[in-house]
Amino acid sequence: MLAFRMKIDVLTIFPEFFREVFDFGIIRRAKLAEIVEINIHDLREFAEGIHRKTDDRPFGGGDGMVFKCEPIFSAIEKVIGTCERENYPPLTRVVLLSPQGRVFKQSVAKEFADEASHIILICGRYEGVDERVNDALVTDEISIGDYVLSGGEPAAIVLTDAIVRLLPNALGSETSAENDSFSNGLLDYPHYTQPRDFRGRQVPDVLLSGNHAEIERWRSEKALEKTERFRKDLLQKEK
Ligand code: SAH
Numbered sequence: 001m002l003a004f005r006m007k008i009d010v011l012t013i014f015p016e017f018f019r020e021v022f023d024f025g026i027i028r029r030a031k032l033a034e035i036v037e038i039n040i041h042d043l044r045e046f047a048e049g050i051h052r053k054t055d056d057r058p059f060g061g062g063d064g065m066v067f068k069c070e071p072i073f074s075a076i077e078k079v080i081g082t083c084e085r086e087n088y089p090p091l092t093r094v095v096l097l098s099p100q101g102r103v104f105k106q107s108v109a110k111e112f113a114d115e116a117s118h119i120i121l122i123c124g125r126y127e128g129v130d131e132r133v134n135d136a137l138v139t140d141e142i143s144i145g146d147y148v149l150s151g152g153e154p155a156a157i158v159l160t161d162a163i164v165r166l167l168p169n170a171l172g173s174e175t176s177a178e179n180d181s182f183s184n185g186l187l188d189y190p191h192y193t194q195p196r197d198f199r200g201r202q203v204p205d206v207l208l209s210g211n212h213a214e215i216e217r218w219r220s221e222k223a224l225e226k227t228e229r230f231r232k233d234l235l236q237k238e239k
Contacts (some may be wrong), residue, residue, distance in 0.1 A: 002237045004037040005115070005167055009079045010156050011052050012123040013070065015042045017119035017153045027161060030170040038160065041079065046071040055126055072122060072133050079120055083137055091117040094139045095159070097124060097152030101141030104159060106182035108142070112159075115167035121159060123152030185234055189219035 010018060018040045022031065030036045044052045048070060056066040080092060088094070093116045102108065112119060122129065122138070134141060144155045149161045164170055169178060181188040192203045206218045227234055 004034055006036045006113075006164070007118045008036060008038045008160055008164075009118075009120045010040045010123065010153075010160075011040070011075050011079075011120065012040065012041050012153055012156070013043050013125060014123075014151070014153060015040045018157070020066040021157055022160065024171075026165050026170055029172065030164050030167060035167050035170050036164050039079075041075055043067075043071045043075060046074040046078070058127060062127075066126065066127050067124055067129040067133070067134050069130045072129070073137065073204060076137050080118070085139065088139070089118070091115065092120075092139070093118070094120045094122070094137050096129060096134055096138040096141045097123045097144070097155040097159075098128065099143045099146070099148050101143040103146070104142050104144045104155075104162070106162070107167055109159070109162040112163045116163075118131065119159075119163070121152070123156050125151045137143075182234070186223045187231060187234070188226075189223040190226070201209050 012018070021026070022028065022038050027036070027038075031038060043054050047054045047068070050076065053068065054071050055067050058064065058066045073083045080088055080094075082088065085094075122133070142159065144158050149155060166177060177183055179188055179218065192207060196203050196208065204218070206214055209215070
């Protein structure tokens with residue numbers, strides 16, 4: 001039997017959210033090729049009592065609700081086999097999606113693709129998650145950007161997509177991550193396809209020239225131009 005290269009377990013109170021989201025394109029293909037296995041877990045199933053409560057009011061007062069510890073600890077125990085962080089098997093990462101975490105970037109996606117074989121993504125809701133989850137279970141607190149979502153689910157999708165496409169053999173021959181934006185510190189160069197003339201807008205001549213050296217030069221130039229215009233910060237970081 002072929003071993004999966006990467007396993008991703010998502011913990012959420014809205015499993016339906018993920019019903020089809022991983023069933024398209026590269027992610028779907030990677031699942032079929034057994035490069036990745038993705039499991040969605042309903043946190044409610046790990047909650048106790050007849051009401052299966054996953055959240056409760058915050059100690060100290062204030063608005064909203066907070067995710068309780070118990071269901072998350074039980075879910076982690078089930079998917080990893082332990083909720084003692086020091087006993088996690090090697091290459092296991094327990095990620096809390098949170099606006100307060102390390103900001104997710106291509107380099108972080110690469111780090112996970114290269115250095116993890118089991119990723120657990122905890123999706124919060126409401127005011128967030130009881131801090132003891134962070135203290136005891138989480139290896140990485142990750143934010144997808146400086147804005148607040150109503151739940152961690154969209155963030156879990158973003159991480160899964162960006163990480164899985166970097167796994168060996170996940171991209172078919174028709175795509176490559178090499179020139180993708182951020183992989184080499186630059187944005188990607190502009191792409192064109194048929195027709196050559198679309199409502200009077202022409203494809204740049206150089207791309208039709210067949211001169212590969214010229215084309216390479218043009219593409220580097222354009223990538224640099226675009227980066228300078230929109231993301232100067234990327235160039236400054238290079239130094
Ligand atoms: N009160 C919290 C925000 C809670 S938002 C705070 O100010 O920090 C509810 C949930 O959405 C969070 O628990 C988290 O799982 C998710 N979330 C919100 N913004 C996010 C972001 N930028 N990146 C990743 N997850 C986010």
